[in-house]
Amino acid sequence: MTDILLGLxxxxxxxxxxxxALLTLDQHRLLGSVERLALGYGAGVGxxxxxxxxFQALGFSFGVPALLGSLLGxxxxxxxxxxxxxxxxxxxxxxxRLAAAHLQPLEWFFVAALVLEASSVFFRxxxxxxxxxxxxxxxxxxxxxxxxxGNIPTSFLQNPxxxxxxxxxxxxxxxxxxYVYRFAGGLREGSAKLMFPLFLAGCAVTLFAALRRPGQTRxxxxxxxxxxxxxPYFSEHATNGxxxxxxxxxxxxxxxxxxxxxxxxxxxxxxxxxxxxxFAALTKNxxxxxxxxxxxxxxxxxxxxxDVPFRNRIATLGISCCLLAALLMPWYLFKASLGLxxxxxxxxxxxxxxxxxxxxxxxxxxxxxxxQVFGPKNWNLVWMLFAAxxxxxxxxxxxxxxxxxxxxxxxxxIAYVGVxxxxxxxxxxxxxxxxxxxxxxRLLLHVLPQVVFLIGLAFGEVEDRDLDV
Amino acid sequence: xxxxxxxxxxxxxxxxxxxxxxIWAFFLGWPLFKNPSILVQSLSLLRADAETRRAWAYGxxxxxxxxxxxxxxxxxxxxxxxxxxxxxIDKVRAYYFLYPSIVDEHAEFILVYQTPGYRYDNTSxxxxxxxGCFILRSAQPAIP
Numbered sequence: 001m002t003d004i005l006l007g008l009x010x011x012x013x014x015x016x017x018x019x020x021a022l023l024t025l026d027q028h029r030l031l032g033s034v035e036r037l038a039l040g041y042g043a044g045v046g047x048x049x050x051x052x053x054x055f056q057a058l059g060f061s062f063g064v065p066a067l068l069g070s071l072l073g074x075x076x077x078x079x080x081x082x083x084x085x086x087x088x089x090x091x092x093x094x095x096x097r098l099a100a101a102h103l104q105p106l107e108w109f110f111v112a113a114l115v116l117e118a119s120s121v122f123f124r125x126x127x128x129x130x131x132x133x134x135x136x137x138x139x140x141x142x143x144x145x146x147x148x149x150g151n152i153p154t155s156f157l158q159n160p161x162x163x164x165x166x167x168x169x170x171x172x173x174x175x176x177x178x179y180v181y182r183f184a185g186g187l188r189e190g191s192a193k194l195m196f197p198l199f200l201a202g203c204a205v206t207l208f209a210a211l212r213r214p215g216q217t218r219x220x221x222x223x224x225x226x227x228x229x230x231x232p233y234f235s236e237h238a239t240n241g242x243x244x245x246x247x248x249x250x251x252x253x254x255x256x257x258x259x260x261x262x263x264x265x266x267x268x269x270x271x272x273x274x275x276x277x278x279f280a281a282l283t284k285n286x287x288x289x290x291x292x293x294x295x296x297x298x299x300x301x302x303x304x305x306x307d308v309p310f311r312n313r314i315a316t317l318g319i320s321c322c323l324l325a326a327l328l329m330p331w332y333l334f335k336a337s338l339g340l341x342x343x344x345x346x347x348x349x350x351x352x353x354x355x356x357x358x359x360x361x362x363x364x365x366x367x368x369x370x371x372q373v374f375g376p377k378n379w380n381l382v383w384m385l386f387a388a389x390x391x392x393x394x395x396x397x398x399x400x401x402x403x404x405x406x407x408x409x410x411x412x413x414i415a416y417v418g419v420x421x422x423x424x425x426x427x428x429x430x431x432x433x434x435x436x437x438x439x440x441x442r443l444l445l446h447v448l449p450q451v452v453f454l455i456g457l458a459f460g461e462v463e464d465r466d467l468d469v
Numbered sequence: 470x471x472x473x474x475x476x477x478x479x480x481x482x483x484x485x486x487x488x489x490x491x492i493w494a495f496f497l498g499w500p501l502f503k504n505p506s507i508l509v510q511s512l513s514l515l516r517a518d519a520e521t522r523r524a525w526a527y528g529x530x531x532x533x534x535x536x537x538x539x540x541x542x543x544x545x546x547x548x549x550x551x552x553x554x555x556x557x558i559d560k561v562r563a564y565y566f567l568y569p570s571i572v573d574e575h576a577e578f579i580l581v582y583q584t585p586g587y588r589y590d591n592t593s594x595x596x597x598x599x600x601g602c603f604i605l606r607s608a609q610p611a612i613p
Contacts, residue, residue, distance in 0.1 A: 133558050
């Protein structure tokens with residue numbers, strides 16, 4: 001119980017930082033309170049980790065008072081300076097609230113199922129120690145090393161005996177774990193592991209809000225939030241200490257708020273999507289893919305929108321590039337200074353992999369993905385529903401701006417297939433089949449929330465009212 | 470904002486829910502049906518301390534071995550493992566648990582797990598848990 005309370009307290013303060021930052025940014029009150037809280041958690045985590053990387057560059061140690069004091073101080077100060085001016089011209093919230101009263105029986109069922117699943121995930125995450133493969137070898141070990149050293153121990157990342165644990169991987173999860181350990185005053189795994197179910201809850205809230213924004217009914221949003229959280233593989237990965245649900249959150253938020261910027265032109269959504277794309281790249285290397293897609297998406301939109309002056313379009317692109325560079329620079333400069341490189345995707349692997357013989361791997365790759373599509377034990381029917389949505393509801397998914405979300409999702413999936421085509425694992429037992437078996441299904445988690453969003457758009461129920469977004 | 474009461478559930482939803490909920494309920498309930506003691510065990514773990522939880526996750530034997538090694542190894546020592554498969558999860562759990570003692574090919578300590586009779590040149594017995602699990606110490610100084 002102490003573990004849970006300490007975990008919630010440490011992550012609660014991080015959420016407060018993100019919440020205050022979003023409250024300051026949200027000039028027109030476009031975000032609902034719960035949505036802001038969920039996004040605030042993701043933003044707070046990202047800002048804290050970014051700050052830790054800055055501390056590392058400056059040679060400061062990761063003391064909790066210094067880390068929290070500076071972030072909380074700045075966010076509270078900016079909030080207090082900006083807020084009194086803004087409170088005068090407050091506009092109504094864009095997203096209708098989830099009124100507790102008047103829930104229909106079906107909605108009660110969804111709420112009960114959501115509470116059941118979420119409690120089960122929190123329960124399992126808190127009582128299971130760090131024990132899954134990547135949870136200990138990749139994230140946990142680095143988290144422990146950072147916690148013990150009080151900074152990022154470069155000698156550990158450069159130790160060739162630990163190369164198998166991917167020293168070049170971004171450090172969002174280990175840094176956050178080390179922060180929780182420092183806050184809790186010991187290696188309390190039960191406290192640190194709470195970060196994962198909180199991201200799962202964040203995904204569900206973001207999905208709910210994202211469907212509510214285009215005008216779906218409350219029960220429709222509840223239905224699709226329930227579908228997301230009841231996918232066994234998704235909820236399991238919010239308990240075992242892997243980083244994929246966290247990346248799923250940042251992928252989902254980065255993509256969906258870019259989509260909302262596309263359809264509304266609100267600056268807040270643009271800033272949010274840039275922030276979350278940057279944080280995705282600080283979570284796992286796959287997050288860089290989102291950054292790439294994000295930049296292509298923005299460039300395409302700006303080229304297409306000829307009604308906007310050219311100077312403004314260049315400025316928008318410039319701002320997004322600068323923001324991303326500011327977010328990613330501390331990590332990539334640090335990584336370059338240590339000479340760390342990826343053992344799977346690097347120039348040699350790409351050169352060696354660009355052969356026609358690599359096409360023969362398509363068979364095992366497609367077979368593996370097929371086992372996921374028809375794997376109800378892990379995924380229930382989500383991939384079949386996705387296929388049905390694309391085939392049956394082309395009017396909604398292909399002939400509206402939602403096609404951008406669909407294209408981004410497909411681009412991610414194609415890129416992941418491409419990785420397995422060039423992977424250097426070619427000799428049994430560590431061949432492409434092994435690589436697929438140990439990683440491919442997890443990669444699907446990255447796009448899962450946005451896939452459920454697309455299913456929601458396709459089969460959801462739209463309210464008979466006009467929303468101002 | 471008040472919600473417009475709509476009682477009719479769309480046909481697509483009926484179809485989705487009719488397939489989704491049975492599959493969800495089945496895979497949620499099946500492990501409990503197969504082994505009802507899981508629930509009791511899980512509830513007891515909620516009140517257990519960190520060591521009990523780790524013993525449950527790592528397995529009693531391996532957890533005992535790791536705690537034995539941790540208590541005997543000097544702080545920050547270099548070790549290598551014998552008796553644990555290269556790709557096994559036990560290996561990475563040991564690396565995690567024993568840190569800040571670190572892995573080294575030319576280690577001063579050799580941690581031997583479930584390998585009775587294991588010997589290595591220029592080493593002597595440093596600590597013994599049982600005939601299959603022990604720590605050997607190299608007589609030669611470790612190569613830095």
